Amino acid sequence: KNEVEQSPQNLTAQEGEFITINCSYSVGISALHWLQQHPGGGIVSLFMLSSGKKKHGRLIATINIQEKHSSLHITASHPRDSAVYICAVWFFGSEKLTFGTGTRLTIIP
Amino acid sequence: GAGVSQTPSNKVTEKGKYVELRCDPISGHTALYWYRQSLGQGPEFLIYFQGTGAADDSGLPNDRFFAVRPEGSVSTLKIQRTERGDSAVYLCASSLTSWGGGADTQYFGPGTRLTVL
Secondary structure, three states: OOOEEEEOOEEEEEOOOOEEEEEEEOOOEEEEEEEEEOOOOOEEEEEEEOOEEEEEOOEEEEEEOOOOEEEEEEOOOOHHHOEEEEEEEEEOOOOOOEEOOOEEEEEEO | OOOOEEEOOEEEEOOOOOEEEEEEOOOOOOEEEEEEEOOOOOOEEEEEEEOOEEEEOOOOOOOOEEEEOOOOOOEEEEEOOOOHHHOEEEEEEEEOOOOOOOOOOOEEOOOEEEEEO
């Protein structure tokens, strides 16, 4: 079965801490999306990647295709980073996204 | 330019009623996706359009759900005989194209929160 798992489900940290959110998937993929969803808000695409590493501001996303694992890192976390972070993948041969259940991040001032 | 828009933002209906949810994708995007997100869960795929045709409707839960995209732009998700279990946020996303492999950045709308009483 094609599955996507995220950990942790919930994460609370102090402002300024380095944050890591993990995503693992069951079978081969063509690409992976990291998405951000604020409470009551829409979903914003942060990264799409199929290999290596991408960086945008304080956000870094990495993927290891062989290990079927991706991580999203946030440096110098800020309360405005508080949101649900969702990992979603395109499994090989599929044109639809399969989503993880999300990680709820809360950054305390 | 304008992003993906969805109307209405909120819809409250009674069990058994018919509802239509509208999605207006980014201009020029040929691929359009509908997802459903229940509280505390990640989105679940419902249906995907490439142009006017439904390329994959395998996520529609049953025949009460139907979606159209007659001119390859705006799409309408239709739910007949609504049930309380249909309550969720219905998300629409579009992407520029969807080639073999499907991996193109998707841009999401704000969603329609459907509540069935």
